[in-house]
Amino acid sequence: FRSDINHASMAELLKVPGLTRGWAERVVRFRPYRTKQDLFDKGIVSSEVYDRIKDFIIAHHNRQ
Secondary structure: OOEEOOOOOHHHHOOOOOOOHHHHHHHHHOOOOOOOOHHHHOOOOOHHHHHHHHHHEEOOOOOO
16 A cells, blocks of 8 residues: 555555654645655655665655
8 A cells, every 4th residue: 555645645655664643644734746756856854764775655646
C-alpha cells in the first residue's frame, strides 16, 4: 500500500515508515504536489526523509 501525498489523511501519512508527525504536517500544509519528487525538490522534507519514504508514497492528481 502506498499513501497518496495529495489526499491521504494525517493518520494515513503517519503509517508511512520513517515519516514523523512533523514531516507529515508539512506534507499536508504544502499540498498539492505534481509528483512525489516535489517533496524533496521544494524542500518539504530532507533528502534523508525522502529516501526513507519514497517507496511508500505516490502523488495522484485526482482521487482514485
